[in-house]
Amino acid sequence: MRFADVTRGAARLADRLRFLFLPIALCALVAVGAHAAAEVASERILSLVDALDAALDSFFSRFALTTPLVDWIGPAQRIGFARALALVWELCADALIALPLLGYDERADEVKRFRALCEKAWKRPTTLRVVRPIATAVIALAGACSTARLLQGSVHLALHGGAFAGFLARGLAVVAVCALVASLAWRAVVHALLRADRTSDRRARSWRSALALGAPSAVVLLPLAIAGLRAAPLLSFLR
Amino acid sequence: MRRVRSLLDLALAGLALWAAWYHTPAGALVRVVSAHVFGTRTTARPLLAYYSAGTEGAQAPEVIVPRPPLAPAAALGAGASAAMSRLAPAERERILARNHLRSAAPEGLSDVVAHLSSVHGSREGGVLAFFCGGEAARFAVERAGRGARLEDLARELPPSYERSISLAGETLTLGTAYALAWPVPPWAHVTSPFGMREHPVLGGQRLHAGVDLGVPVGTEIHAVAPGIVRRASEDSVSGLALVIDHGSGVSTVYFHNEQLLVQKGDHVAQGQIVSRSGNTGRSTGPHLHYQLDLPSGPVDPLRFRAARPQTAERGGRDL
Numbered sequence: 001m002r003f004a005d006v007t008r009g010a011a012r013l014a015d016r017l018r019f020l021f022l023p024i025a026l027c028a029l030v031a032v033g034a035h036a037a038a039e040v041a042s043e044r045i046l047s048l049v050d051a052l053d054a055a056l057d058s059f060f061s062r063f064a065l066t067t068p069l070v071d072w073i074g075p076a077q078r079i080g081f082a083r084a085l086a087l088v089w090e091l092c093a094d095a096l097i098a099l100p101l102l103g104y105d106e107r108a109d110e111v112k113r114f115r116a117l118c119e120k121a122w123k124r125p126t127t128l129r130v131v132r133p134i135a136t137a138v139i140a141l142a143g144a145c146s147t148a149r150l151l152q153g154s155v156h157l158a159l160h161g162g163a164f165a166g167f168l169a170r171g172l173a174v175v176a177v178c179a180l181v182a183s184l185a186w187r188a189v190v191h192a193l194l195r196a197d198r199t200s201d202r203r204a205r206s207w208r209s210a211l212a213l214g215a216p217s218a219v220v221l222l223p224l225a226i227a228g229l230r231a232a233p234l235l236s237f238l239r
Numbered sequence: 240m241r242r243v244r245s246l247l248d249l250a251l252a253g254l255a256l257w258a259a260w261y262h263t264p265a266g267a268l269v270r271v272v273s274a275h276v277f278g279t280r281t282t283a284r285p286l287l288a289y290y291s292a293g294t295e296g297a298q299a300p301e302v303i304v305p306r307p308p309l310a311p312a313a314a315l316g317a318g319a320s321a322a323m324s325r326l327a328p329a330e331r332e333r334i335l336a337r338n339h340l341r342s343a344a345p346e347g348l349s350d351v352v353a354h355l356s357s358v359h360g361s362r363e364g365g366v367l368a369f370f371c372g373g374e375a376a377r378f379a380v381e382r383a384g385r386g387a388r389l390e391d392l393a394r395e396l397p398p399s400y401e402r403s404i405s406l407a408g409e410t411l412t413l414g415t416a417y418a419l420a421w422p423v424p425p426w427a428h429v430t431s432p433f434g435m436r437e438h439p440v441l442g443g444q445r446l447h448a449g450v451d452l453g454v455p456v457g458t459e460i461h462a463v464a465p466g467i468v469r470r471a472s473e474d475s476v477s478g479l480a481l482v483i484d485h486g487s488g489v490s491t492v493y494f495h496n497e498q499l500l501v502q503k504g505d506h507v508a509q510g511q512i513v514s515r516s517g518n519t520g521r522s523t524g525p526h527l528h529y530q531l532d533l534p535s536g537p538v539d540p541l542r543f544r545a546a547r548p549q550t551a552e553r554g555g556r557d558l
Contacts, residue, residue: 025252
């Protein structure tokens with residue numbers, strides 16, 4: 001069997017399985033991004049835990065009944081507690097923006113659909129319509145960068161380093177970031193926009209409900225998206 | 240055209256799945272569950288370890304030969320030796336051979352790690368080079384920058400380096416702990432040791448997570464290593480409290496002070512006077528509660544000290 005036949009057969013199979021692997025890939029990419037962002041955020045969470053722990057210890061130690069609570073989170077537990085918070089935060093973000101991507105249904109007119117949804121979000125904005133796609137975009141970008149970084153490291157070290165390996169690994173990383181954004185990240189944004197649009201159509205009846213809809217999830221997603229910006233060092237691949 | 244695109248998309252999907260599988264707690268959860276289902280072994284780390292890039296989880300070795308506070312390079316050698324003591328002989332031999340060493344004696348290891356540290360610009364880079372090889376360390380330092388923390392260096396390396404990164408993290412933790420000085424003058428007696436004890440107020444056996452050192456009010460308390468003040472606060476249990484982060488997962492805690500001389504966020508040098516001891520908070524008399532925290536939890540600070548202070552039945556202690 002010729003190489004061309006094998007390639008053609010594999011391409012045909014991939015095309016048939018597209019409905020299966022594409023949603024899983026979108027979910028995985030956003031999960032990677034959410035973790036990269038949560039890792040960045042965990043340092044800030046540790047500072048907050050320190051400040052909160054000191055304030056709560058000061059308060060609880062005033063009353064005999066609550067004094068035992070002072071020992072609940074001691075200096076030794078603070079790092080574990082901060083990381084546990086980061087983990088919960090990440091899993092919440094996964095539940096809000098990664099898991100729904102498993103329901104992604106590809107359509108031929110994806111670009112047209114994206115434009116229409118953007119236009120609608122611009123004309124009839126809700127918190128959900130604005131925050132959800134932006135957070136998904138940033139976190140998917142962070143996921144693309146993390147994945148490309150892994151690829152670069154693996155290729156570079158598999159070839160035992162050197163100038164050629166460095167050049168090849170860097171080139172592959174740049175290609176991977178671009179391809180992941182062009183192929184997967186933007187589809188994740190389309191799906192996030194679509195879901196936000198459907199929910200907003202159903203539940204945003206007034207300007208108040210438009211503002212309130214998605215506000216709790218925005219509290220989870222926006223700080224993570226800001227951390228995600230730091231976890232997406234695009235220029236590092238070009239240095 | 241569409242089929243070729245599908246093939247490319249499949250490759251990208253594989254890439255994204257590979258990253259999620261090895262580098263996210265969600266992936267670790269799936270790995271653990273699938274290992275249970277299929278009865279196989281998994282290399283997934285504990286979920287919280289994914290926030291330190293696998294660099295933490297160091298346990299203080301059960302038997303540590305007491306030694307005086309060591310210079311940083313010698314302490315790293317001792318840390319590397321302690322970390323390697325728990326390896327299987329074949330794995331230990333492989334690491335020694337790569338570094339052209341015959342034994343895992345601390346002196347030889349400290350020379351090699353010091354040399355690698357100077358080559359890679361930091362002790363983190365040096366220790367990483369010792370366990371992962373020079374090329375991996377060079378690549379990680381180039382990507383993360385000179386002076387980067389081990390966590391940042393580790394994030395640049397592929398999953399196959401997981402075990403070596405963990406050893407490097409353990410070495411840095413133990414190396415930092417071995418180099419700690421003592422916060423009070425050597426004549427200070429231990430009035431309550433580390434370990435389980437009957438709690439005088441709450442009752443029941445509880446862990447006393449540090450040692451109580453009987454010193455008069457106003458005694459100068461010195462930082463045991465360079466670090467950043469993470470907490471400088473007051474409450475009626477710990478009194479005036481200080482927590483200093485020395486990096487590599489090592490923190491020290493100083494309770495019941497009379498006066499704090501540093502603030503949260505301050506950088507402190509080894510030996511710097513950070514507070515004056517006192518009798519504040521829940522305490523029976525003047526003393527310092529000194530605690531050493533490693534990533535695995537609090538450990539007895541005396542395990543990292545050669546000169547064992549005398550113990551005294553009387554004197555200030557925590558309540």
